[in-house]
Amino acid sequence: MQLAEQLRLARNKKEILLMTHLVLGYPSFAVNREVIQQMVANGVDVIELQIPFSEPMADGPMIIKANQDALANGTKVAECLAFAAEMAAQYDIPFLFMTYYNILFKYGVEEFLRKAKEIGIRGCIIPDLPPEEGEEYLRLAKKLDLAPIQIFAPTSTEERMRTLAGHGDGFIYCVARRGVTGSKTEFDASFDAYLARCRRATDLPLAVGFGISNQEDVRILTGKADLAVIGTATIKLVEEKGAEAVGSFIAGLRG
Amino acid sequence: MEKPGYFGQWGGAYIPEVLYETFRELREVYAKAKADPAFWQEYVTLMGSYSCRPTPLTHAENLSRHFGGAQIFIKREDLNHTGAHKANNVMGQGLLVKRMGKTRVIAETGAGQHGVACATMAAKFGFACTIYMGEEDVHRQRPNVFWMEKLGATVVPVTTGSRTLKDAINEAFRDWVSNMDTTHYVMGTVCGPHPFPEMVAWFQSIIGQEARKQILAAHTKLPARVYACVGGGSNAMGIFQGFLGDPEVELIGVEAGGKGLDTGQHAARLASQDASPGVAQGYKTMFLQDSDGQMRDTHSVAAGLDYIGVSPLLTDLWEKGRVRFAAATDQEVMAALDLTIKKEGIIPALESTHAFVQAFKEAGELRGDQAIVINQSGRGDKDIFTIAHAFNDPSWKEFIRKKGEEYATR
Numbered sequence: 001m002q003l004a005e006q007l008r009l010a011r012n013k014k015e016i017l018l019m020t021h022l023v024l025g026y027p028s029f030a031v032n033r034e035v036i037q038q039m040v041a042n043g044v045d046v047i048e049l050q051i052p053f054s055e056p057m058a059d060g061p062m063i064i065k066a067n068q069d070a071l072a073n074g075t076k077v078a079e080c081l082a083f084a085a086e087m088a089a090q091y092d093i094p095f096l097f098m099t100y101y102n103i104l105f106k107y108g109v110e111e112f113l114r115k116a117k118e119i120g121i122r123g124c125i126i127p128d129l130p131p132e133e134g135e136e137y138l139r140l141a142k143k144l145d146l147a148p149i150q151i152f153a154p155t156s157t158e159e160r161m162r163t164l165a166g167h168g169d170g171f172i173y174c175v176a177r178r179g180v181t182g183s184k185t186e187f188d189a190s191f192d193a194y195l196a197r198c199r200r201a202t203d204l205p206l207a208v209g210f211g212i213s214n215q216e217d218v219r220i221l222t223g224k225a226d227l228a229v230i231g232t233a234t235i236k237l238v239e240e241k242g243a244e245a246v247g248s249f250i251a252g253l254r255g
Numbered sequence: 256m257e258k259p260g261y262f263g264q265w266g267g268a269y270i271p272e273v274l275y276e277t278f279r280e281l282r283e284v285y286a287k288a289k290a291d292p293a294f295w296q297e298y299v300t301l302m303g304s305y306s307c308r309p310t311p312l313t314h315a316e317n318l319s320r321h322f323g324g325a326q327i328f329i330k331r332e333d334l335n336h337t338g339a340h341k342a343n344n345v346m347g348q349g350l351l352v353k354r355m356g357k358t359r360v361i362a363e364t365g366a367g368q369h370g371v372a373c374a375t376m377a378a379k380f381g382f383a384c385t386i387y388m389g390e391e392d393v394h395r396q397r398p399n400v401f402w403m404e405k406l407g408a409t410v411v412p413v414t415t416g417s418r419t420l421k422d423a424i425n426e427a428f429r430d431w432v433s434n435m436d437t438t439h440y441v442m443g444t445v446c447g448p449h450p451f452p453e454m455v456a457w458f459q460s461i462i463g464q465e466a467r468k469q470i471l472a473a474h475t476k477l478p479a480r481v482y483a484c485v486g487g488g489s490n491a492m493g494i495f496q497g498f499l500g501d502p503e504v505e506l507i508g509v510e511a512g513g514k515g516l517d518t519g520q521h522a523a524r525l526a527s528q529d530a531s532p533g534v535a536q537g538y539k540t541m542f543l544q545d546s547d548g549q550m551r552d553t554h555s556v557a558a559g560l561d562y563i564g565v566s567p568l569l570t571d572l573w574e575k576g577r578v579r580f581a582a583a584t585d586q587e588v589m590a591a592l593d594l595t596i597k598k599e600g601i602i603p604a605l606e607s608t609h610a611f612v613q614a615f616k617e618a619g620e621l622r623g624d625q626a627i628v629i630n631q632s633g634r635g636d637k638d639i640f641t642i643a644h645a646f647n648d649p650s651w652k653e654f655i656r657k658k659g660e661e662y663a664t665r
């Protein structure tokens with residue numbers, strides 16, 4: 001089944017879906033494995049696997065550090081692919097790759113996407129690849145039935161959103177605010193107006209990410225978005241309290 | 256037809272969606288300015304009254320005699336206000352910031368030259384200013400940090416990654432994605448996403464326009480060769496643009512050979528075999544990276560050349576065979592610097608001295624009725640701490656030790 005369709009069906013059963021994020025190789029693949037096990041066991045619906053890159057331009061301090069440490073540990077792209085294959089085979093939920101374009105470019109865009117498809121990955125989020133630069137990527141993703149997740153930002157006009165949605169599939173990743181990953185998001189009237197604009201621009205499910213860190217945030221998004229994206233918060237949790245703390249955190253997010 | 260923002264297969268604008276509108280506005284303002292002759296006139300007038308333009312072309316008679324070959328001419332970008340060609344770019348972008356109605360500027364800096372230039376422009380135009388500088392460079396270039404702060408800028412030491420220029424660029428982008436409504440990012444070189452490479456090259460083209468006229472006046476003929484150091488490539492593109500239409504003029508870009516090309520500790524993207532095509536920091540070019548696409552650490556005695564990527568314009572000109580690339584090692588740079596100071600009483604910046612090294616290697620191959628032009632992108636006396644350290648000067652060390660003691664006892 002196509003990712004968008006699968007998410008719509010899942011949404012019929014749950015008020016809001018949870019997508020979590022982790023950086024591969026940070027602090028280690030062993031910890032990644034344990035964290036994912038707990039996430040899936042506690043009802044996470046989609047997992048975003050970030051392949052580390054040395055220049056994570058769109059990320060904030062916590063995820064920059066995770067990228068850096070993963071690379072300092074010697075994490076290689078080939079290992080990330082092997083690990084993702086293992087996870088996708090083991091668990092029934094959709095896994096996505098999140099990374100920067102150079103990782104695909106260096107690997108070979110076609111080879112990378114074929115490999116991703118072959119190991120059971122369902123889509124990719126590439127924050128530094130706008131559709132204007134991603135013709136080859138978009139064409140191949142479509143051909144291989146991988147969802148090229150497009151990103152909306154609060155600065156995007158409605159016209160721009162429509163263009164982006166036309167290139168996207170799976171769902172739309174709505175960046176909740178300006179800035180980079182990590183810091184707090186204010187859910188005010190202008191946020192609601194932004195989400196309403198996103199909703200008007202596309203029929204695809206909407207995921208909201210950046211600064212979503214607790215039950216209250218998820219509650220606010222319920223009814224407005226289809227997926228809540230939890231990124232930095234779990235990385236921080238694992239750092240402070242270890243992988244074993246992830247399960248109860250996730251279980252508590254939907255109240 | 257080439258895609259806008261591409262030079263051959265290089266360049267582009269690999270930007271996050273949150274900056275899409277910001278770049279659209281920037282492209283628009285830039286296109287309007289470029290189509291408006293009054294804008295360029297305003298720019299030239301400003302550079303004349305604020306920054307010593309046109310900068311002179313100096314005939315280096317003693318060096319010419321010393322090498323016994325071509326007549327050596329030096330384009331004196333060091334005589335710009337703030338001591339480097341960086342002034343051309345920041346004043347140009349400053350005029351655009353005024354047109355956009357923004358009130359704050361941010362910039363990355365390696366050597367600190369671009370940071371000082373940007374802070375100076377901000378002071379003159381009344382903008383708030385934040386400069387991102389790799390922690391390693393903050394230590395290497397302390398006097399420039401002092402001046403940026405005196406000029407009213409906030410200097411943020413960057414502690415991520417390799418703590419050098421590329422990391423400062425990442426941090427500047429992270430600031431920009433939060434504050435784009437009030438803030439313009441004054442990219443310091445001909446790199447980054449479109450329209451920066453083209454726009455910065457346009458402002459720097461003033462070097463080449465002057466140099467071409469000046470060499471024709473002084474030498475009656477075009478030069479045989481033009482040399483420029485290449486970090487990101489802005490001073491090189493600046494002077495090369497004056498001669499791109501003259502196939503008989505050979506253009507040579509000189510990169511940082513660091514401890515030697517075979518040591519891996521260098522920043523030679525096009526003069527070594529170590530770089531490969533990649534996409535980072537918003538553009539496609541030849542990067543020093545590993546087989547996974549992770550950027551490598553680079554090394555140079557000159558902070559301004561210590562960078563993983565190179566202008567897409569230059570990569571294209573290199574690929575087409577129009578610009579030849581060479582590298583100068585740290586050691587060769589110190590020798591050429593010493594010689595230039597002694598023979599001509601001119602103190603080039605460590606960055607600029609890379610161009611002198613290659614020119615000195617080749618001057619003897621040419622005849623006395625031929626001329627070569629070296630672009631002296633900046634002056635070195637400002638970098639007294641770095642240069643004195645690089646020369647390992649004993650009396651300077653003694654002075655610093657005494658100063659340290661003096662401050663410690665107070």
Ligand SMILES: Cc1ncc(COP(=O)(O)O)c(C=O)c1O
Nearest residue numbers: 368486487488489490559632633
């Ligand atoms: C004096 C001087 N020359 C050259 C450079 C290198 O930059 P570019 O290659 O853009 O001219 C710098 C950069 O800081 C510099 O300060």
